[in-house]
Amino acid sequence: MSATLESRAALWLLGLFSVAVYIFQFAPIAVVMLLSFNGSRSGAFPMEGLSLQWYEKLFANDSILQAFQTSIVLALGCSLVATAVGVMAAIALVRYQFKAKNGISTLISLPLLVPEVVLGVALLMFLKLMGVYRSFGMLLLGHTVLALPFVVLVVQARLVGLRQNFEEAALSLGANRLQTFREVTLPLISPAILGGFLFAVAISFDNITATLFWKKPGIETVPTKIFAMLRTSISPEINALGSVMIIVTILLPLIGGFVVRRFSRGR
Template sequence: MSERKRDAEGRWAWRLTGFMTLCVYIFMFAPIVATVVLSFNSSMFGGFPMTGFSLQWYGKLLQNTQVLAAFRTSLWIALVTAVVTTAVGVAAAFALIRFEFPGKQTLSTLVILPALVPETILGVGLLVLIKAVNQPRSLLLLVLGHILLAVPYVVLIAQARMVGIRRAYEEAALSLGASRFSTFREITLPLLIPAVTAGALLAFTISFDNTSASLFWRPAGVETMPTQILSMLKISISPEINALGTVMIVMTVGIPLIGGLILQRLTRLGTRRKPVEEAQ
């Protein structure tokens, strides 16, 4: 009897856990779904029930010069951040995994530290620093700030991939007379392509979707997509904001999904090639 009671209590506990999990997911994703749905509402007064289906708010976004300027700025910053961060992150991961040198642990901690500090605290701290040295805010400092935020994630992804790459491939190339740079270019880098792709896409998404740090570091008159949305919300709640939010959701969710599919595809290709190489 007591065993039946325990089984019944266990089933009710799992049901309660499932119900609470469902409530949390609804609480998290319902506003996102509402934003996407209302972006197609023909009425200028966003709300349910919808009065009709329309793409007019997306058309108005294409005619909004401020939104287009913010989009170009965010896209340019994100592309530069992705390229620089990927190069720096892969080089740092390679050095931290393959070499032993004094201060290695300290350097590893410093590289990962920006990911452990909340963005708001980091943004305020760097803002105080540039004010203390009398350095005006500029677009270059904004890009450097985004690079600082994204580097730890690229390093972690590249390190996880580097650990799985056997040294035997590199040692074989070095023993046959190849230079260390040629070995990295011809042997290590092709095996790192999945991590490079994933890191670049993640760095792009982090930069493009960054809000808190951009608020502190952007120069006067420069708006990114997230700060442009906040500026529009201060004036009024327009249906254009729903359309703009939908565009942001598609980019920040779609790019990592595409990156995941590419990473999965590259990983499968690498797995298929391994048995062939080992057989040869």
């Protein structure tokens, strides 16, 4: 009887601790989103009415809109490159045997293991030694390196769980490897490709640590724009901008998951 009570008490304590952790993590986000509707510039409680003026000023700010445009172009560009390279790398690592396979797999996974600060400084110094200086192209390359492991891991997991019987059947019926990939393999792994692409978009759109090392002066993404605004003053527009980023970051995986499920059912 006492053991049962102790186990229940332990479960209650674990539950309370979990709730406290979630509150500690998400309460600041809720406060930022709530203050973005504050009618006053004070940015503190109690709120002085509800207003959308900070969102209106946000979307009337040309520099912020330019940062959004840069982030979207950067995220889509690096995600397309990372997805194309990642799919080929995943197929090679799963379906073929070759020398240095383990070494290449480890090299692709390094951005997950190395801190972004170290990776940002290392890539910056390496490219400077080669005579390449900070630019949008360097920023695109860096974000592609960060996003590539996520694409490879997601597609690899799908390929490992995919039996080769379908591909072998297509080959035995006269299809070449390119036709087999286009007609059999690609439709079966397309949900994983879409998932990896969305992972890459989220990684690029939210990144700030490495971006500060790689971006050219004058080029701002949304996270670096928020950082720059915080260094000068705390404006209510920052709360509105942060709320927009939070909504985009939450909606993107939800929409992606919905599309992947519908796509999988259709297949």
